[in-house]
Amino acid sequence: MSPRVTVIGDALIDELVDERGTLRFVGGSALNVATGLCILGVPTTLVAMIGDDADGALIRAHVAGYGMEFAPTLTPLGTGVARSERRDGEPHYSFSEPMLHRVLDFDDTQRRAIETADVVAVSGFPLDDEGQAGLLAEVLEASAGVVALDPNPRSGMLRDAAAFGRAVEQLGGTVDLLKLGDDDALLLYGRPVASVIDALRHRYTHILATEGSNGASAHLPGRQVSSPALASAGGVVDTMGAGDAVFASVLAEVATAGLEAVEWHATLHRAMGVAAATIAHPGALLRSP
Template sequence: MTGRVVVIGDALIDELRDDAGVREFVGGAGLNVAVGLARLGIPTSLIAMVGDDAAGEQIRAYLAEHDVVLLPSPSEHGSSRAVSTRSAGGEPQYVFNEAAQNRRVRYGDAERAALADAPMVVVSCFPFDDAEQTDALLDAAASVPLAIDPNPRAGMLRDRAAFVRGFEKAAARAQLVKVGEDDAQLLYGTPLEELREKLSSLGVEAVLATYGAGGAAIDVGELTVSRGIADLPGRIIDTMGGGDAVLSTTVALVRDGLPGDEASWGYVLDRAMEVAAATCRSEGALLRIPE
């Protein structure tokens, strides 16, 4: 494939507050996946809402530094910001500003041309509770394989039932869907195993399930492949970018077609676990490569 992978999702400023003080990072799940793909050597574009403000300039400069092409949607509320307060265990609790809660992407000629040329479109942290935006996404990406991470955030979730409807409508069209234990609890109030079965029943070709310290599994038809977390030197510093690293690595390896056997899927999961483990050994969500 010659086209760039296109990621559709959020781009924002992560403001981290803990005992060490306050730090800012460029982030957002969609942006993290796009930058992660670029760091893995995959040409990538990002469709995201970015404001014309100082934070927006920071986001643009960061994406340019990592060779990600930005196709920005305008924002009347400025750039999105997430203030996260860390618990003793390192898991962030988020509060989102008005821009993040009203995120919206638009599909003009440039966006549609990029989507038409993409080998795969990755959707992460999308407002699936907005039926109009969900329909616009599916229309714009109608002819391209989809990879979806619902990545719901309690602070941005307006209507849980509507989000589930929009997510399932998109998932039924997807080649790959990544879900975690938090997604299953927030959206369905059920164990992740039940959500895996539901997504498979919707027709998702490959369901990628992440369990944090419990590793990951992938369901492809009757085949299930599982892997534990990778054991790398050093301690875990920050889990914020772990799931995004798993998705970036998986998409990098399957963007031109899903593997057809257990050994190939095992390689994908092994590599995803290694990259996630390296990422979690540095502060911030920037994907790190073990080598």
């Protein structure tokens, strides 16, 4: 039987605004990661919040189209929208009311998907909400699989950066693999990711650090492995999906090989190639090199 990944986190509608007008895509970090895993051939279940509305139907259709299983929490607030204006290829976000009040019920169906998965990945979650953070820790502790976390904070949804950062640190006893980007570290700790690795290694045995054009590194027990970015400046169209593409690529290898058997040099090089192909196109859909 093929290994299965359950991805927990955000699913929403991305509105991309530029001088040509507004485009709408199905998106959200968890949905992007789950979609990427499906593209890479890994059976995947998505646990996310949507509304019982037209945008929620778009997300359901997208999920079904990629063959993933879906265990949603329905909110009366409606499906969330992230509005993104591009400046030099970089996204600048604002968020609709549902995204400011994100919640997952963790009902029986969702808990079953988490408990039975070979890998559980969290990508985009309101860790500064004490109740939600507590529920997440509870369900992750019940997982028998590898647990990975990309906290993916967003300034427009972040209510308490200090609380969010503390929650990331507290999950270190439960999470096996932490992914942290440079922007995330700056937002949570006021420092680039390279300067917070040592502190986080007291809580995490495996850390995947991404630094945009400077590439990525894996900080492992007793060693560190790095890979340069493979994208050229002229090949960057839209960086929106870069981090999610890297996370999906690494998770696919973790699911297939097992965390302790990952060949990190090859895995990081492959992930950088996937990221380069993804950011050469508009939107966040994972692309293979």
